[in-house]
Amino acid sequence: MKWVEERDLLIAQTMTFVQSIAGKRPDGEARIDFTPADQIARVPRPVEIVPAARPMPIPRGGFREEIESRVAAFRAHQQLFIRERDAYCKAVLTKVRASIPSEPKPPRD
Structure with missing residues (x-):
């Protein structure tokens, strides 16, 4: 119809x-x-309504431990990047400071 x-x-x-x-x-x-x-034609209704089965609870032990270990590994990796970035920044700033003369030149008239 x-x-x-x-x-x-x-x-x-x-x-x-x-x-x-x-x-x-x-x-x-x-x-x-x-x-x-x-x-008037009527739309047939379902004869029997079957309730949905309850979902089984997910065991948290294995998943939780895996997630925690992955988060810890990610944090450690991020800390490594932060340390490397800070070391690179300090090295670049040291080179820049070394290339700048310590006393400024007087302006020419």
Whole structure:
């Protein structure tokens, strides 16, 4: 069944329900011809609903230890990079300072 037909059937069911409660057709809708509720095709519902099985808890020991060891290795690697970067920075600054004369030259007039 196409969605347009399903939509029209839903509108027809809704209007039939409204008419049964109000006892008359709503204003502005008097000229529309609707299918009676007993002639409307109904969508079959599932007969049995099976609840989803609960997920099994994940054993934390192995995963937790692996994650902790990887985090520790990552931190150690990052510390190594930081130490190497600091040593390189100090070496470059030492070279720059050594190349700068200690006393500035007087400005020329």
